[in-house]
Amino acid sequence: MNQSPLQAVVLFYVGFVPITRTVVTTWGLMAALTVGSWVATRAFQVVAGGWQAVIETVVLGIEEQTQALLGRDAAPFLPLLGTLFIFLVVANLSGIVPGLKAPTASIETPAALSSIVFLSVHFYGIRFRGVARHFAAFLKPNPVLLPLNVLSEITRSFSLAVRLFGNIMSDDLVLAIVLALAGLFVPIPFMAFAILVGLVQAYIFSVLAAVYIGGGLGAIEK
Helix, strand or coil: CCCCCCCEEEEEEEEEEEEEEEHHHHHHHHHHHHHHHHHHCCCCCCCCCHHHHHHHHHHHHHHHHHHHHHHCCCCCCHHHHHHHHHHHHHHHHHCCCCCCCCCCCEEEEEEHHHHHHHHHHHHHHHHHHHHHHHHHHHHHHHHHHHEEEEHHHHHHHHHHHHHHHHHHHHHHHHHHHHHHHHCCCCCCCHHHHHHHHHHHHHHHHHHHHHHHHHHHHHCCCC
């Protein structure tokens, strides 16, 4: 409890590169999601039934939400936004597993995810609008506002990371304190609340990512 939530726990080194507990947990979740996705989808059939119908419903829901936010075909953006949402759900909820700390409760993971969103905004903007048209948007509505528009791009990515980190970290911290003081069964309502917070934060982060990408595509004018 004396450890700062901003302090990373280094487990080992690869050369001079420190490998933290957050990195190892993230690798484990990525491996589990990869294997789980392969197992869950390897027997898909033309006529969906049972588990396949559940998976297709989730994917269709993500696609419809993405299309509504972007105002265009969601197919080019679904791999990024869908994967981001599913990873965040699993990562946020991993903190309720005894012995695990949610990687999103450490600042480096939300910072990495928000950096991916930041780069994706400009990747898709250049891909669909062209270099000149994409960066010309920073001169609107007045070229004098160029520094503010650039600063806005940076600060909103920063706030995206801090929002996710703050909510998951504080939720995990409260749950750990209650568990230490009250024993195993009393924190069950707090665990239910932690699940709700994890799902909501995954949704908010993914929606904001879609909104930012939509802004880069000109779907949402500043």
